[in-house]
Amino acid sequence: MAACDSPGMSRIPLLRRPDPHGHAKVSFVELFFDLVFVFAVTQLSHTLIGHFAHDGVTLRGAAQTGFLMLAVWWVWIFTSWVTNWLDPERLPVRLCLFAMMLAGLLMSVSLPEAFGERALMFALSFTALQVGRTLFFLWAARGADLALVRNFQRIGAWLSVSAALWIAGALHEDLRVPLWVVALGIEVIGPSAGFFVPGLGRSTTADWNVSGGHLAERCALFVIIALGESLLVTGATFAAAPLTPMSLLAFLVSFAGSLALWWLYFDTTNDFATGRITHSDDPGRLARLAYTYIHLPIVAGIIVNAAADEFVLAHPDGHTDLKTALCLLGGVGLYAVGVGLFKRAVVGHWPWSHGVAVLVLAAAGPFVQAWPPVATSAFACAVLVALAAWERRSRAQCLVPDSATEDSDPSIGP
Structure with a gap:
């Protein structure tokens, strides 16, 4: 989430050129990427149905499904922010989105058992999406203005901390719930906190000049x-x-x-x-x-x-x-x-x-x-x-x- 209208940005081949009307085109590859989340949404509704059908109406089942809804939404909305700046017509960006589709499918497959036997699959695919997308953006934006790079360096720092907690929670069943709650909390609070990192500063909404x-x-x-x-x-x-x-x-x-x-x-x-x-x-x-x-x-x-x-x-x-x-x-x-x-x-x-x-x-x-x-x-x-x-x-x-x-x-x- 960073500035996209600096003079140097148009010289970066993997970034979109600023749209003079403030409404960049939604590309077909973005729509193709979204198909993964059709499956994810289906998995979420079936997970909720399964909890209620097998366990009855319990706070645990509702809370777990709500937690997974938030996690899935957070992956998708962060990707939508990133494709606001990346040019999906460029081959490296398309390949990145295709790789993310694969990780998204693995994440979606694991949703019904995310708190059980497929916890590690869920954690690894989720963190691969979040951290991998940020690292790709830093590579794609090399040579861009400093505000853009600094912003994604801050995001990368926050997501790296949460990634460690996601994976640790997957490996330690007794600590899974508290570690995952903290991990998702870090990611949700991040935009409101401007992804503040000591030494790198804080992003402002003025930096996030989105289409x-x-x-x-x-x-x-x-x-x-x-x-x-x-x-x-x-x-x-x-x-x-x-x-x-x-x-x-x-x-x-x-x-x-x-x-x-x-x-x-x-x-x-x-x-x-x-x-x-x-x-x-x-x-x-x-x-x-x-x-x-x-x-x-x-x-x-x-x-x-x-x-x-x-x-x-x-x-x-x-x-x-x-x-x-x-x-x-x-x-x-x-x-x-x-x-x-x-x-x-x-x-x-x-x-x-x-x-x-x-x-x-x-x-x-x-x-x-x-x-x-x-x-x-x-x-x-x-x-x-x-x-x-x-x-x-x-x-x-x-x-x-x-x-x-x-x-x-x-x-x-x-």
Whole structure:
């Protein structure tokens, strides 16, 4: 995360040339790289389903899955920052991304047993991605301006410390959880701390002069990946289930819920946020907060909701058990909070419609266990649809562009 508009940068063959419009093109090789994370997202939802199906609703299972979600997201978002500066049309950059795809596949394969027998595979593939990508960037940016090199030297120092803890945790089962919590904590805190290293100083968001439109598009595409996995779970579970009126109804409700999730993000928020970061005087600050940190609950909400869809499609009638209720109401609630925080970051105020939606979901919690799962799913879907409709109707008031970007931001009219 460093400056990319210095005069010397265009002479470095492996770095992108600064885009005058602030929106560098997303390349096909970046999209190809993202396919690995389709599998990773599927593994995460199946890991959550497996924990709840075999162990019941436990804090341990939910915490482990949430931890792995954060780790997977952190690999992907750091790579998206790096490809904001590297030119993916150059052969060495492509080869690096292909090598990272292999490491990403190994990491994804290990996810269900990451805290068990495949801990070392997970730790080695994860650290190879994080440290290897940083070392490659330092090689690719040789001869670039000092601010760029210094920034990635700081990042490399932080990731090297966390890598040692990841591997130590994989080798020592009794210490695995505390060591891994500290390791991931180091990586998550790093951007907020400016990757401070004694002797190398601290990075500032002014140094992270990213192509805002590129990063916004990359994050939107990851949301599409998560939604696609949700549809995949819905279709596969429905195909394997007996065809009954209740299973058909559950399928239709799940599909409608996926549409509402898409609508809430892409119809009311994404275009405006892209315009805001593209024309921001400090795109690095907005990229760090709105896209690096706040997109995690958005993606996590979709993954949890995908697990809920599988539970409902497998048993659409009867009573809503605890795991189904938590995934249905919790997944939608987490998504609503994430999108609300995203709007807060790019607009400057919290959309109170999202707070109302979360309160409605929470208020229904004590009652849904008496409902059939398909009815609980329909209720959560109805809350999403109502929220999306509310936001579409009121977005002209909620998303008011400031005077500095009034002429260049996308339209937000009704």
